[in-house]
Amino acid sequence: MAGIYLHIPFCRSACHYCNFHFTTSLKGKEKLLPALCKEIELRKNYLPDRHLKSIYFGGGTPSLLNIREIDLLLNQIFRYFTMEQDAEMTIEANPDDLTQDYLKGLIELGINRLSIGIQSFFDDDLRWLGRTHSAEQAEKALESALATGFSNLSIDLIYGIPGSSHFTKNLQKLKDFDIPHFSAYSLTLEPKTIYSWQVKKNRKLPPADDDMIRDFNLLCDFAEDNHYQHYEISNFSREGFRAIHNSAYWKNEPYLGIGPSAHSYNLISRQWNINVNHKYIMAISEGKDYFESETLSKTDRLNEYIMTRLRTSDGIDYQYLISLLTEEQKKEFDCQTTHFIRENFMSDKNGFLILTRKGMLLSDYIISKLFVE
Structure with a gap:
C-alpha cells in the first residue's frame, strides 16, 4: 500500500x-x-x-x-x-x-x-x-x-x-x-x-x-x-x-506527491514537480510536462536504502544489504562500519546496524561514507 x-x-x-x-x-x-x-x-x-x-x-x-x-x-x-x-x-x-x-x-x-x-x-x-x-x-x-x-x-x-x-x-x-x-x-x-x-x-x-x-x-x-x-x-x-x-x-515504500515541488517514488523511479506555482498550473492546464524524473539504478536504490534506514531505529539489515553488494563494495562497507562501530557512532543490534546517539549527531557524514559506488 x-x-x-x-x-x-x-x-x-x-x-x-x-x-x-x-x-x-x-x-x-x-x-x-x-x-x-x-x-x-x-x-x-x-x-x-x-x-x-x-x-x-x-x-x-x-x-x-x-x-x-x-x-x-x-x-x-x-x-x-x-x-x-x-x-x-x-x-x-x-x-x-x-x-x-x-x-x-x-x-x-x-x-x-x-x-x-x-x-x-x-x-x-x-x-x-x-x-x-x-x-x-x-x-x-x-x-x-x-x-x-x-x-x-x-x-x-x-x-x-x-x-x-x-x-x-x-x-x-x-x-x-x-x-x-x-x-x-x-x-x-x-x-x-x-x-x-x-x-x-x-x-x-x-x-x-x-x-x-x-x-x-x-x-x-x-x-x-x-x-x-x-x-x-x-x-x-x-x-x-x-x-x-x-x-x-524511511521504509522505501511508494508514494505519490501532488502539487508544486512535490516528489513521488514508485520503487523504480523518482519524480519531482515544477516548483513555480504559475508554471505548474499552466503546464497542467495545457497538458504539458510539469515534472522531471529519473530512473534509479541499482546503486541508487542501495544508497536510498542506506540513507533512509540508517535514520531509523530499525537500522540497516546487514545480511540483506551485503547480499546485494559486490565483493569490492562489501569490503569497503565493512571497513567503514567497523570504524564507526569502534568509535561508538554505530552499533550492531542482532544483525541490524543502528546509529548511536553520538552517531545521530553526525548522521549526514556517516551516511555519505557508507554510500556504495
Whole structure:
C-alpha cells in the first residue's frame, strides 16, 4: 500500500528559517485547486496499486485551506483511490488556524491526525523564528484539538536557537499536554532564507554546535525518561503513534506527491514537480510536462536504502544489504562500519546496524561514507 502527499504552497508570512517551497500570496489558490485535482486524475496509475494507507496535507500551510477546499481534494482522491480502513489522514496546521469550528470540520472530513507547527511555547523564540502565532495561541490550539476529539496529535519543535534557554521548558510543556508524537529539528542555516540574510548582515548569530548538541542530549534524555520511542533521528512517539505516512519514506515504500515541488517514488523511479506555482498550473492546464524524473539504478536504490534506514531505529539489515553488494563494495562497507562501530557512532543490534546517539549527531557524514559506488 502507498500514500499520497499534497503540497499546499501558501503561507501568511515567511518563517525566517524555512526553505520549503511556498508563497505568501494567496492570489493563486483558486487556480491551484483545479490543477491539483487534475494532477490526481493524471497520476492515478502512477503507484503500484490504488489502495492507500495514508494521505498527508503538507506545505506551506495546508490549514490555510478551508473545509470546502480540503473536501474537494479528498473527494478527488477518493474518486480514483481506495483507502485502508484505518488509514492515517494528516494535515499540517499552524496554531492560529485551529478554531473549534475548523477542527470540527476536519474531523467530519475524516482527518484523524494533526501535525501542529508550534516550534516553541515561548514568545521570544517565536519572534526570533519569525512565526506569526503566539505562545498563548500554541497552548490554545492544543487545548482545542484535544477537546474536539483529536487524540493522534504531533507537534514540531525547533532546538538550538541562539540565545534561547527555553528548550527544557518546551519539553515540559510537551509532557504536560501528554502529546503522543513530536518531531524536533535542529535549527539550520539554509540558503535563500531570511535567517541566512540576517546572519550575513550580522543581525543574528548562526546556530552553534554546542547549543545543538546540548539540546539534542536533553531531547534524547527526555524521550527515554518519558517513554517515547526515538524511532527516527527527528521523530519520537508513544507506542502505537508512529507516523504512518512519513514512516513510508524511511521504509522505501511508494508514494505519490501532488502539487508544486512535490516528489513521488514508485520503487523504480523518482519524480519531482515544477516548483513555480504559475508554471505548474499552466503546464497542467495545457497538458504539458510539469515534472522531471529519473530512473534509479541499482546503486541508487542501495544508497536510498542506506540513507533512509540508517535514520531509523530499525537500522540497516546487514545480511540483506551485503547480499546485494559486490565483493569490492562489501569490503569497503565493512571497513567503514567497523570504524564507526569502534568509535561508538554505530552499533550492531542482532544483525541490524543502528546509529548511536553520538552517531545521530553526525548522521549526514556517516551516511555519505557508507554510500556504495
